[in-house]
Amino acid sequence: MLQQVVNGLTLGSSYALIALGYTMVYGVLRLINFAHGEIYMVGAFIGLTASQIAGLPFAAAMVIAMAGAAVVGVVVERIAYRPLRKAPRLAALISAIGMSIFLRNLALAVMGPQTRAFPIPFEVKQFTTGRLRISSFDVLILLTSVGLMLGLHFLVHKTKIGKAMRATAEDKETASLMGISVNRVIAFTFAIGSALAASAGVLIGMNFNAVDPSMGMMPGLKGFTAAVLGGVGSIPGAMLGGILLGMAEVMGVALLKSEWRDAIAFGILALVLLVKPSGILGRNLQEKV
Amino acid sequence: MPVLELREVSKSFGGITAVREVSLSVNPGDILGLIGPNGAGKTTLFNLVTGIYSPSSGEILLDGRNLAALQPHQITNSGLARTFQNIRIFGQMSVLENVMIGRHCRTRSGILGAILGMPGVKKEEKETRERCLELLDFVGLDVDPDEKASNLSYGQQRQLEIARALATDPELLLLDEPAAGMNLQETKEITSLIKRIRDAGKTILLIEHDMRMVMGTADRVAVLDHGTKIAEGSPKEVQRDPAVIKAYLGDEANVVA
Numbered sequence: 248m249l250q251q252v253v254n255g256l257t258l259g260s261s262y263a264l265i266a267l268g269y270t271m272v273y274g275v276l277r278l279i280n281f282a283h284g285e286i287y288m289v290g291a292f293i294g295l296t297a298s299q300i301a302g303l304p305f306a307a308a309m310v311i312a313m314a315g316a317a318v319v320g321v322v323v324e325r326i327a328y329r330p331l332r333k334a335p336r337l338a339a340l341i342s343a344i345g346m347s348i349f350l351r352n353l354a355l356a357v358m359g360p361q362t363r364a365f366p367i368p369f370e371v372k373q374f375t376t377g378r379l380r381i382s383s384f385d386v387l388i389l390l391t392s393v394g395l396m397l398g399l400h401f402l403v404h405k406t407k408i409g410k411a412m413r414a415t416a417e418d419k420e421t422a423s424l425m426g427i428s429v430n431r432v433i434a435f436t437f438a439i440g441s442a443l444a445a446s447a448g449v450l451i452g453m454n455f456n457a458v459d460p461s462m463g464m465m466p467g468l469k470g471f472t473a474a475v476l477g478g479v480g481s482i483p484g485a486m487l488g489g490i491l492l493g494m495a496e497v498m499g500v501a502l503l504k505s506e507w508r509d510a511i512a513f514g515i516l517a518l519v520l521l522v523k524p525s526g527i528l529g530r531n532l533q534e535k536v
Numbered sequence: 537m538p539v540l541e542l543r544e545v546s547k548s549f550g551g552i553t554a555v556r557e558v559s560l561s562v563n564p565g566d567i568l569g570l571i572g573p574n575g576a577g578k579t580t581l582f583n584l585v586t587g588i589y590s591p592s593s594g595e596i597l598l599d600g601r602n603l604a605a606l607q608p609h610q611i612t613n614s615g616l617a618r619t620f621q622n623i624r625i626f627g628q629m630s631v632l633e634n635v636m637i638g639r640h641c642r643t644r645s646g647i648l649g650a651i652l653g654m655p656g657v658k659k660e661e662k663e664t665r666e667r668c669l670e671l672l673d674f675v676g677l678d679v680d681p682d683e684k685a686s687n688l689s690y691g692q693q694r695q696l697e698i699a700r701a702l703a704t705d706p707e708l709l710l711l712d713e714p715a716a717g718m719n720l721q722e723t724k725e726i727t728s729l730i731k732r733i734r735d736a737g738k739t740i741l742l743i744e745h746d747m748r749m750v751m752g753t754a755d756r757v758a759v760l761d762h763g764t765k766i767a768e769g770s771p772k773e774v775q776r777d778p779a780v781i782k783a784y785l786g787d788e789a790n791v792v793a
């Protein structure tokens with residue numbers, strides 16, 4: 248049982264990292280960025296390249312993956328969403344789906360369709376106490392996720408750009424009249440969300456020792472589910488939603504069968520949308536970054 | 537040189553001309569009142585000046601500089617701030633944070649500095665806090681600075697909006713019906729605040745429905761009707777202007793005079 252809690256936390260924190268990008272972008276643009284799962288995939292590939300081909304250590308590969316994905320996220324916003332800022336929201340949503348398909352196929356063309364191995368570039372130790380088994384990699388996933396989330400919390404609440412993000416999320420026009428460059432804040436939001444997705448991409452890519460062009464789809468949808476569960480637009484909601492979803496999946500699989508994993512996740516999505524579409528922490532006027 | 541100058545500014549939306557060839561100038565240290573019946577084009581004019589709309593024709597100069605090519609945030613940076621007819625504070629942020637948001641366009645520290653927690657950034661943030669607390673004091677807002685802004689009363693939110701606008705260090709402050717929805721006492725306080733702001737060296741453009749307030753506050757008054765400026769002058773002159781009486785004051789003229 249305790250083992251399942253650990254597994255759930257590990258899975259859940261990676262969902263949370265992805266969910267944060269959805270929720271932050273939704274906060275400032277009211278847009279579900281359906282290309283977010285592909286940003287996660289691109290991040291994993293950049294991390295793989297940095298680690299395997301350039302032979303960089305884990306931390307450096309991680310930073311490069313996050314920076315690279317941040318650039319991709321900013322470019323996607325610039326070419327696919329900004330021109331549609333004033334168009335009906337459906338147009339931007341369709342553009343997001345188009346961007347998702349484009350990025351996946353771009354990865355197919357550049358990297359090829361085969362799944363690549365992404366071994367963990369350091370030795371993994373196993374800690375065993377009684378029936379509980381934790382690998383040092385599980386610990387790394389948890390620590391990285393928690394660290395990034397704490398960093399994000401600090402950024403949003405204590406810094407100038409964080410205040411600008413919250414102001415922009417509440418009222419773009421008024422924010423611009425306070426001297427805030429809304430375009431820069433939106434670009435920054437995409438950069439941060441994409442970097443978090445990339446960190447999840449690298450961690451999960453290593454965890455499953457697999458990276459491929461279509462790897463972003465399922466985690467993308469799970470991250471989206473987690474964001475909706477926690478209340479889309481709410482940062483604490485995305486963290487909570489990710490953890491809860493991870494727990495629910497792991498517990499469900501333990502009680503039922505592993506084929507039920509995705510059915511459980513999307514069953515939760517359907518249930519939340521039916522019963523409380525605003526999510527757990529997302530009251531309509533909750534903080535929306 | 538006037539702080540703000542409008543040269544034959546027009547704005548049409550489709551077939552409707554909301555503002556037609558309006559020329560105005562606001563001199564340093566002045567309070568210019570802008571009045572006119574509902575739908576006269578006052579708010580459109582405000583939105584033109586702040587860059588939310590761009591004029592269909594004509595020029596708007598702030599300190600002699602044409603605003604046409606600037607984004608709203610750049611216009612704020614060049615010394616113009618406003619408040620809103622229907623209050624638009626950031627309700628989910630604290631009182632102090634609201635004011636600090638206004639201040640941020642005047643501070644230098646960048647994103648990287650904040651992430652790395654450089655000492656200069658912390659010092660600047662502390663100075664910003666202090667300056668913003670002073671501003672809250674100046675507008676007479678006596679509440680807990682960490683209170684969520686949406687919990688303030690209506691009158692307090694107006695004061696907060698003014699503090700936030702002042703935090704951008706504007707040369708020209710645009711007030712859009714600051715006394716709307718206020719009782720007599722609150723209106724009095726706002727009037728005295730506006731005068732204090734002027735005495736602190738700011739120039740003010742004031743849109744107002746409350747005639748008594750405009751007449752008692754403004755140095756000069758311009759009157760809009762159907763998008764055109766029909767009169768301009770001292771409050772007394774405007775009050776006597778037959779065109780104004782016809783368009784706007786109507787029977788109220790006696791009450792005001």
